[in-house]
Amino acid sequence: MATFLKDSRVGVYYDPILRFYSIFIPSSGSYQKISFCPWCGNLLSPDLIEKYEEILKKEYNIDDPYDDEQMEKVPEEFKSDEWWKKRNL
Numbered sequence: 385m386a387t388f389l390k391d392s393r394v395g396v397y398y399d400p401i402l403r404f405y406s407i408f409i410p411s412s413g414s415y416q417k418i419s420f421c422p423w424c425g426n427l428l429s430p431d432l433i434e435k436y437e438e439i440l441k442k443e444y445n446i447d448d449p450y451d452d453e454q455m456e457k458v459p460e461e462f463k464s465d466e467w468w469k470k471r472n473l
Contacts, residue, residue, distance in 0.1 A: 385421050396422070400465040403473075404431040432468050439467070 388394040393409025399417060405428050417470035419428055440462065441445040446454050449462070461467045 385423060388423070401463065401467075402431055402433050402436055403429055403468060404413070404433060432473060435473060436462070436467070439471075 385396070388396050389398050395410070396418075397406045398404070398410065399406075405418050407418050408414075409416055417431070419430075420426065423426060437449060440449050440458065444457065444459065446457055447448065448454050449458050459467075461470065
């Protein structure tokens with residue numbers, strides 16, 4: 385799968401901040417979350433979307449980290465995979 389993630393011709397996407405995998409659906413122009421590798425069927429690491437939002441709310445009082453105003457308050461470590469690696473998630 386690592387090979388396909390690097391190939392722009394294949395519509396597989398990985399978001400390292402949220403540890404989120406998705407696949408591009410050309411007919412709708414949208415992305416669909418995937419939980420299993422499309423090639424071997426192995427279970428992928430679970431995404432960390434809820435954990436990301438929970439920590440930002442609890443530790444930094446950020447209700448909506450996707451809001452433009454609140455996004456400015458998001459600490460730098462949460463703009464990469466550093467936040468979850470640091471917490472051994």
